[in-house]
Amino acid sequence: MERRRSTAFSNQLRKESKSDRNRGRAIDREYARLRLKLLRDVVAVAGNEFRQFRRNRTAILISLVILPLFFTFSLGAGTGSATTRFSPTASIPIAFIDNDLSSDSSKLLQVLRSSGDFNNLVLGYREDNALTALGTGRIYAAIVVPEGFQSTLVNNMTSNVVLYADDGEPGVADQISATLRRDVQDFNPKVEVQVETRGLAQVEVIQKGTLFSGFNIGLVIVLGIVQIFATFYEIAGGMSREREEGTLARLLVSPTGIASIMLGKTLFDSVLATIRTLTVLGLAIFIYGARPNTDLGTLLAASLIVALVTMGFGFLVSAMRVGPRAVVIVEFFLVLFLFAFSGLIIDRELLRGISQEVTYVLPWAYGFEILRRTVLIGRPLISLTSDLQIIFAATIVFYVVSYAIFALARERISF
């Protein structure tokens, strides 16, 4: 009796466990089906985006050709290539007026000419006509060696040279004076071959660490800005156009989930972002000789991180039901803000007060930091944990908030 009861009990247990297993399998199958549906919807949305993109020649031209090419060529035009030494003052016409006519003043001229910083020194001007010529564009500065230059040096005292600069040209006066100061710092009249000497500067400051060319520093900016410019317009502009045409409402109430729509558009834009990154890098490496200090995978990942946070912001802006004109205005101010507050023109550490606070709120500033540290310094992406955490958190917040707003919009449309 006891044995029979025990067998029945164990049979019942076996049956329950079998039914549990079946239920578990059914749940797994359902999850797998949902996952597959999400994936299929994401691919369908991305495919639709690609089809639409292919039909729009202007969009292809702006997104994949004009933006990456124009920004990279402008950078190269401004800073020269990454492999050659570029001195901004080298070809500026500058008058050299020697009022001392001594051997030391001649040596000073020799030092400046052989420095590579002043290749366009113009002789033959007098001090008065040089001053008249300043401001006309014929010369941009005049270096005057005063009378008594040599005698002051002979008496072991510091001698002066006077620099008259056309400060109507932004940056010219500062650049010429800084370069001139650097070049004359090591001037030693007692030594014949000036370039080889270390001069009379008693406490020399030796710079350690890699110096990056203007092109390489600019490349980081171009990589980020091109992505921000293009991805924001592609996402926010695309959504607002769909809203105007009335297709967004249809898309929201279709069986395709909001997550699939957002992920599909993200997938489409990530492919475009990758093409853009490769275009900028190709130009930078093969035309301007740039050598990023990291591998291609890290570069693509860092660039995509910046693109993703911008896409998230694009979704957020488009969720606010703004029109295409407003999207363009937001884009303009976004890029302007980033130029001012993301360390693109001036390091954010140098800003003060509220402007510095703004820099710490902008997630793109961390993206640029990631690009700088990987592309220039060669830090592994994974070691930049705090920057990555902030930018990922911002991306998630943007996506989640826009998802919620779109979900509310769908509720409203459904009713």
Place this chain on the structure above:
Amino acid sequence: MRLAHDSFAIASKEIRQLGRDPVSLILTFMFPIVLIGIFIVIAAAFSAPSYNISVVVADLDTSPASKILVDKIATSSIVRVTQLLPSEDQALRLVETGDVMGAVIIPQGFQESLLTTGRAFIVLQADNSKITAPTLIQAAVNREAQSLASTSGAQFGIKQVAVDVIVRPISGRPPTGDTILPGFLGMIAILGAFDDIVNAITRERERGTFPRLLLSPVNIVSIYTGKMVATVLLTAVRTTLMLIIFVLMGLAIRGNILLVYLTTSLIAVFTLSLGLVLSARIRGSSTLTVLEIALTFPLFQLAGVFQSPELLASGGRAIARILPWTYGNEALRRVIYLGMGLDAIAGDLLILLLSSLVMIPIATTLSKRTM
């Protein structure tokens, strides 16, 4: 006579239309103010008398001379010494991890070298991935090192540098960050005209009123001239707004103010002419605006807004010389800063005018072809 009459009719229609669209009206005058506000922040940061750039110092010599140097660096208005470290490795690591912007290492034997040879060196490692900070750190450390020579030179048997440079700017202005302001006025004229072209043509196309306008008895040249007159008027208002801001900021306009208006008007006319050519091909207002914004940002560098085109690499200088905007910005600087007259900027203005005259027939032909 008919041409002038039609042009003014179109111009007054443009102004009336803008007046009826409060959002566009606010935007067209607000964006220069926002733009200038942002760049005033940047200019202020560039010309700040002091900064707080974090550096660490590793004094490996711990001699009286090195202590004086450390004190000098610590009291610098540019850098802020956050830590004194016992080893070079620790200092360099902090720079590499990005915790500080620079590290100054005073090597062992610093004082001894000064006393025996009259020369010594210090090592500076800055975070060169940054834009401005490394230059500022280098300048500050150099200055303090030279200051050590001048103030404590006798104590350690050293003297100052052989040659010093005295800088005399020709405009007589104080060396502040406002060197970019005339270029900004030019940039605002460009951006404003770009906005006007979107309002003037592309949006009319989108609304379907442009073909109607072309089919009316008004000549296409009158239509374009009228739109230009409207842009010139709007540019004059924007210029006035900017000049008021400049004067409030303490910028002295040394030249004839009418020349400033003439230059910004010609910049706007050229930009509008180029916009007319672009809008003949690109029909969507948003696409055109995005393209124009994308073109605008490199112009900050290439048209001499932030820095003189003379400081660009050879390719950049050549591009700058091809761009008529560069001549406009140059003319503005010469009038505002150097007080030069029409004779000095006539060449620049002529280039702007001729470039516009070349663009308008191209725009007319393209517009007719794509109708």
